[in-house]
Amino acid sequence: MSVLLAQDVDVTTDLGVYLPLVAMFVLALAFAIFSALLGPLVGPSRYNRAKFEAYECGIEPSPQPIVGGGRVPVAYYLTAMLFILFDIEMVFLYPFAVSADALGLFGLVEIFLFIATVGFAYAYVWRRGGLDWN
Template sequence: MLTDYATIGLFFLLAISFPLAALGLAALVRPRSYFNREKMMPYECGVDTKGKTWVRFKVNYFLYALVFLAFEVETIFLFPWAVKFNCLGLFAFIEMIIFLIILLVGLLYAWKEGALEWY
């Protein structure tokens, strides 16, 4: 039983030592000083920024992304279910109907709140 813990401890030490070794090696080989000040200046796509660099984005962009992710998860769950549909039986069918109803309620809520309006 103690050998099992020793194996786990060895893997834990290896998991800790590899990232630390990589960071230490990177610290040894990185350049210590920058000769060119231009390298340290921020830029956007190779063009110098003009004006204010912090721009506020509408929350709707993030809401679109969240709704998209919700329906991506739906397809990830629906595909294997559809492949094995004949083998699963009535219980799996009812569970998937409940899952789809929950997603439909989420879609209707997002629609009601205006999360799908693009303006």
């Protein structure tokens, strides 16, 4: 059994492997900050009434109630967000399906716990009326 001593480990070569990754993160951060700071300086600053109005799917909002409609109710957005949330959670099932044999019993228990958690969340939202359109 060998023991690693401090002189046996070369830290510079081990950390050198991560240098391109760190450089990419620094470059992405610099670009994000540069874009956020430069946008208001270079972009047009003509404000009019239309820019301050609410935007709803290309329909021009009006103060008069529209027959058979009007503004989109908040329930529509909540249902859309719930659909996206549960859809993304279900995407996590694909890696399990691909590597189910390699994970064995541990993977089976973990995926059962994951499905149970998603099921409880779904039942909670359903019981609270989050999926009702009325």
